[in-house]
Amino acid sequence: MRTEDLLPGKDTQSYRLLELTAICGEFPADLLPRLPGSTSYKETVICSLKKEKLLKTYYRDRLRGYRLGRRAKLLLLSGHPERFSFYLTGNTDTNLLKSEYSRRLRLHRMAEVYVFMQNAGISIFRDKKPQIFAPDGSPVSQLSKPAFYSSREIKELGIEMVKIRGSRTMGMLLAPSGPFLVYNSGPDTAKWDYLSEQKAKVLLEILLCRQRLAPQYAQMQIQGILTGHGMEPFYQILASADSHTRCFFLLDGNYEHFYYLTNDHCGEVLLKLLCDPEKTQTLNRILSEGLYPRDCKSLIEQDAVDGDGNPVLFGYFLDIPRINRFLSALRIQERTGTLICFDFQQDMLSRLCGESVLIQTISFCKFERRFFP
Known part of the structure; x- marks a missing residue:
């Protein structure tokens, strides 16, 4: 019997969970909501994989995660070695799994990044x-x-x-x-x-x-x-x-x-x-409508200038050093300015910036529909 016949189909949620677990070493249980599909469907997937001894739950020190069963490791390695051998062979943290809290937490944090990137x-x-x-x-x-x-x-x-x-x-x-x-x-x-x-x-x-x-x-x-x-x-x-x-x-x-x-x-x-530099430039061009080009001689970080000559910063990427430079210069020069962000960022930035900065928002839902339909 072929390896493909012993594993879930490659286009299924079951297989995607197995391959993520393989490269993560241990997949955090609380990361499941970030994967496609309904909660009930994913629960069914987990139960099925555990029943087939392809996946097992590991719980210790209040960290719950999923690890590959021995059978799943062998099947993934034999079916797709170019993808999995780096993670499932040798003396590596993703192959020889440890129980120490710090080592497992590192695997969980890496899993968050993998899912973040893949999504x-x-x-x-x-x-x-x-x-x-x-x-x-x-x-x-x-x-x-x-x-x-x-x-x-x-x-x-x-x-x-x-x-x-x-x-x-x-x-x-x-x-x-x-x-x-x-x-x-x-x-x-x-x-x-x-x-x-x-x-x-x-x-x-x-x-x-x-x-x-x-x-x-x-x-x-x-x-x-x-x-x-x-x-x-x-x-x-x-x-x-x-x-x-x-x-x-x-x-x-x-x-x-x-x-x-x-x-x-x-x-x-x-x-x-x-x-995507092109989409970023398009968004910045839209935000610049009604504003004036930035003052290149100014010591204040800015992307444009408003009608009163005050600096405007496009802060929607939450660029830490850039926003810090903008706020610090405004305080030192006792100036006011405008910071443009997404609506889900507004409360935090308002709390941070104080009254000297006007916060203008972009609707995240409208932006997503237009740029990533």
């Missing part, structure tokens, strides 16, 4: 993207479609990656709009090892922008993406910008752009936009 239409499977970080060099000089590479895939480079041990990055997103180091704070405020993260950025910038993907990224710098649960982590980062507890890594010039995206459907749509 945004970004390639996550090894057989669907060029191996940019292969030890013998990249097989291509540029990418036509966005692809995400986990931190473990980056470490295929070998001895060079010892220099960035301690970095909390989940991996890299390579897109037409640029290369992005990706972090996931979950529900918490991210903690950073300043030196490790700085080394990671510099080393990968040399590797990608000056060497392997220079034809595509030579004029670019690595940018950052931080995902988190809801808007509170972003608020905490900006609210502490003037205190001794400020996040130096994000606010002190290491990155010109570091975007905060909520780890939900809204964030996934914004990630699609961030990866």
Whole structure:
């Protein structure tokens, strides 16, 4: 009997859950709502997979997740080795699973990033993207479609990656709009090892922008993406910008752009936009209607100027250092300005900005219908 006959069909929710579990090591139970399908249908899928001994539940330290059964591992490896052997063989965290809370939490955070990327239409499977970080060099000089590479895939480079041990990055997103180091704070405020993260950025910038993907990224710098649960982590980062507890890594010039995206459907749509320079330019052109070109001589971060000469910032990407520069300059110069964001971001930004900043909103529902129907 063929392997395909022993596994669910490849276009089924059952198979998609198995392949995600394979590359995650342990798939968080609370991440199921982010997958397509109704709750009742997904519950049926889980029951069926467990009954067939393809999936099993693991619960410890208040973390509940799903792990592959031995039979599922063997079937996935024999049926699609180019996709799964990297994760299901050898002495790896996704193959030899541990019970320590910190190791499992890392797997859960990585699973959140994989689902986030996949829901945004970004390639996550090894057989669907060029191996940019292969030890013998990249097989291509540029990418036509966005692809995400986990931190473990980056470490295929070998001895060079010892220099960035301690970095909390989940991996890299390579897109037409640029290369992005990706972090996931979950529900918490991210903690950073300043030196490790700085080394990671510099080393990968040399590797990608000056060497392997220079034809595509030579004029670019690595940018950052931080995902988190809801808007509170972003608020905490900006609210502490003037205190001794400020996040130096994000606010002190290491990155010109570091975007905060909520780890939900809204964030996934914004990630699609961030990866698409043409759609981003179209949105900015629409927002510029009725405004004047930005004042290039001004020391205030801005995208346009209103009729009274006040700066206007398009802040819908929640670019942490850029919004911080905008707010800091307004305070220092005792000026007022306008910040344009999506409606789901309004409450948090109003709480953060105070009365000196007028918040104007874009309807997220109308935007999505127009740009991503």
